[in-house]
Amino acid sequence: MDDYPLLNLFWTMLWFFLWVMWFFLLFKVITDIFRDHSLGGWGKAGWLILVLVLPYLGVLVYLIARGRSMHERDAKQVQENEQAFRAYVQKAAGPGAGGSSADELHKLAALKDKGDITQEEFDRAKAKLLV
Incomplete structure (x- = not known):
């Protein structure tokens, strides 16, 4: 361990970290x-030729020229993924999971008829459903 001082270990780790970050940025x-x-x-x-032939300069120029739109494409991709996930969950839940407004009104009416809820509670719940 005497041949490799602690400061050299620190510098090696720093350079390795920067190297990994460079590849992350390149990809x-x-x-x-x-x-x-x-x-x-x-x-x-x-752009691909520039980034591959002159990688450091190419990535730097790309980030300067197209960095803002790069962020916008990332945000758009996240939004599309979220919408696809929500659509999948709604499809997987099936029609009986959420129920339609008519089904909910029917359930409320049944609760009111049984006396479980008052007319006032029924009217409030009905107003929420129809909004």
Whole structure:
């Protein structure tokens, strides 16, 4: 352990961390290039060649030129994923899970007829359903 002081270990870990972060950023940029629907084929090819041939300069230029739209595409992707998830959950829950307004009104009417709820409670619940 005397051959490798603690400061050298720190520097090695720092460089390794930066190296991993660099690859993460490189893959993020390449993914964004292919995800962008506003770029044509030649635009995608040009950015990809720039990023692969001159990686440090290419990624830096890409982030400066298209960083803001990169964030917007990320936000749009998250929103689309969330909508797809909600649609899947609603589909998986089936029609009986949530029920329609008519079904809910029928249940409320049955509760009112049995005397479990008052007319006032029925009217409030009905107003909530119909809004």
